[in-house]
Amino acid sequence: MHELSLIASLFEILETQKEKEGFKKIIAVQLRCGLLSGVVPECLQTAFEIYKKDTLASEARLILEVVPVKFKCRFCGQIETAQDFPLICSQCQRSEVEILEGTELTLISLEVEG
Ligand SMILES: [Zn+2]
Numbered sequence: 001m002h003e004l005s006l007i008a009s010l011f012e013i014l015e016t017q018k019e020k021e022g023f024k025k026i027i028a029v030q031l032r033c034g035l036l037s038g039v040v041p042e043c044l045q046t047a048f049e050i051y052k053k054d055t056l057a058s059e060a061r062l063i064l065e066v067v068p069v070k071f072k073c074r075f076c077g078q079i080e081t082a083q084d085f086p087l088i089c090s091q092c093q094r095s096e097v098e099i100l101e102g103t104e105l106t107l108i109s110l111e112v113e114g
Contacts, residue, residue, distance in 0.1 A: 003043040006105065007051045013107060018056055024114025026057040034067045034102035035082075041066060069102030 014026060029048075033039050041064050048062040069082040073089035074096040080089070087097045 003039060003047040004051070006039065006044065007047040010048075010107065011051060011055060011057070014055075014057060014110070017110065021112070023112035024056070026060045026110055026112050028061045028063055028111035029057065030063040030065065030108040030110070032065045032067055032104060032106045032108050034104045035069050036099065036102040037105045039105055065108065067102055067104065070100045071097040071102075072100055073097050 010029070010031075014029070017023075018026075031044075033041060033044065044064065045062055052058050052060060069087065070079065071082060071087050072079045073092065073094060075094045076089060076092045078089050078091040079100065082102070086095055087099070088095050089097060
């Protein structure tokens with residue numbers, strides 16, 4: 001499962017943050033997850049629940065903010081949010097588009113204690 005390795009690297013980041021900032025416990029982790037990041041939000045939640053046991057985040061909640069796909073038409077420059085796939089410009093009906101947002105998986109914030 002792809003999500004499990006993502007969560008594993010997330011926990012490496014969390015451990016590093018803990019050493020840097022000296023907190024004891026994580027209460028909440030907020031992630032931004034693009035619709036095109038290849039991540040299934042439910043799987044990410046499940047992976048998090050499995051992984052967090054016996055860690056600094058054992059009681060933490062995972063908050064996922066799902067980001068829609070935003071793209072720009074290479075032909076007419078129109079920028080829009082995808083409603084459906086495939087990505088097609090609503091202005092000129094072409095599919096040569098550049099994806100601006102929606103592929104990221106980013107740690108936005110941590111709520112910590114101690
Ligand atoms: Zn266009």
